[in-house]
Every structure is written in C-alpha cells, then in structure tokens.
Amino acid sequence: MAHPKQTRTKLRQAYVFDQYSLEIAALNVGVSFATARRWKSEAKDSGDDWDKVRAAHVLAGDSMEDLGRAILSGFLLQYNATIQELHTSELPAAKKVELLTSLADAFNKTTAASKKVLPETNQLATALTVVQKLGDFIQTHHPKHLPAFAEILEPFGAVIQKEFG
Structure with a gap:
C-alpha cells in the first residue's frame, strides 16, 4: 500500500x-x-x-532541565512501549520476569538520576505524597474533617502546581 x-x-x-x-x-x-x-x-x-x-x-534543548525532561520523557515512552509489548508477547514467563526485572532496574536508575537533574520533579513528588498522606490521616483519624479538607485541597492544588509544577 x-x-x-x-x-x-x-x-x-x-x-x-x-x-x-x-x-x-x-x-x-x-x-x-x-x-x-x-x-x-x-x-x-x-x-x-x-x-x-x-x-x-x-x-x-535550552537547559540541563530541558535535557533531563527529554531524557526522562523518552525513557518513560520506551518503558510504556516495552510493557505493552510484554503483555502481548509470547515469551516464556521466566523471560518476561527477567525483562521486567531489567526494566525495573533501568526505571529506578533513570528516576534517581532525574532527581539530580530535575529537583523540582522530586519536590513535586514529595509534596504530592505529603498531601496524600495527610488526606489518608484525616480520613482515618478525623473523618468528620474530611469535607473541610477536600474543600481546602482543591484551591491548594493550584498552589502546589504553581510552586512545583
């Protein structure tokens, strides 16, 4: 064609x-x-x-941060493509496990390196984790305050986005 x-x-x-x-x-x-x-x-x-x-x-790219983002973005696209390919491949289970282990190692190394080049990415991840942990804590220990937390969380999300995103 x-x-x-x-x-x-x-x-x-x-x-x-x-x-x-x-x-x-x-x-x-x-x-x-x-x-x-x-x-x-x-x-x-x-x-x-x-x-x-x-x-x-x-x-x-314009800066080291741009290069770091491009590398991380490229890796994540490759990571996703590899995962999709493994889902549909006819490889034996042992080979899939070996490939997934190698992919997980590459992911860990890439994200660790990106934290050094892209500190704002690490900061954003930390901020989001803290907010999520706070939400979980409120839900478990002070559930009556959950509606107020949800009301505050929405506009606070804009602050987080502006500061770290």
Whole structure:
C-alpha cells in the first residue's frame, strides 16, 4: 500500500521531535512497524539518520532541565512501549520476569538520576505524597474533617502546581 509523503514526514516528526518510540510513532500515523522501520532505514541510507537528528534535538534543548525532561520523557515512552509489548508477547514467563526485572532496574536508575537533574520533579513528588498522606490521616483519624479538607485541597492544588509544577 502506497502512503503519501506526508505520512512519512509525520512519522519522522513523531519519532525525532516528539520522542515517540518507532512502534508508537508508526501506530500514531497509521503505518505498520515494518513500514516505519523500512522508511527509517531508507532515510538513513540516503543520509538522513533519524537517530542522530533525534539525539541532536534532545541535546539542543535550552537547559540541563530541558535535557533531563527529554531524557526522562523518552525513557518513560520506551518503558510504556516495552510493557505493552510484554503483555502481548509470547515469551516464556521466566523471560518476561527477567525483562521486567531489567526494566525495573533501568526505571529506578533513570528516576534517581532525574532527581539530580530535575529537583523540582522530586519536590513535586514529595509534596504530592505529603498531601496524600495527610488526606489518608484525616480520613482515618478525623473523618468528620474530611469535607473541610477536600474543600481546602482543591484551591491548594493550584498552589502546589504553581510552586512545583
């Protein structure tokens, strides 16, 4: 099936600039993964290496924080694609466990590194955890105050978003 040139351009955009995995980019533009892989290979053969352009785009960010966000975002997209693929794969259970263990390790290392590059992400996570723990505490120990907490929580969410988000 012949696809318009615009579809190939959209695929390249999704992969290079939006940082989607090739599988997700192909799905988003409506082509098979095999077609996407072929187009990427053909582009490389003609001098347009999508992976090099993708890496350069990430490195060209405005700041270390932008780079950290791009790396974390790219990892999370890959993480999600891998999880989806594991759900549908026919791999033996032992192999799936091995892959999940490796993926969990990569996730832990990536998030730990991101906390160093993106301290505001760590602060936001901490703030949200504290608010959630407070809500749980109020629900367990002072349930009659839960409606007041909920009333206060909504506008306070804007403060948290402004401060850390």
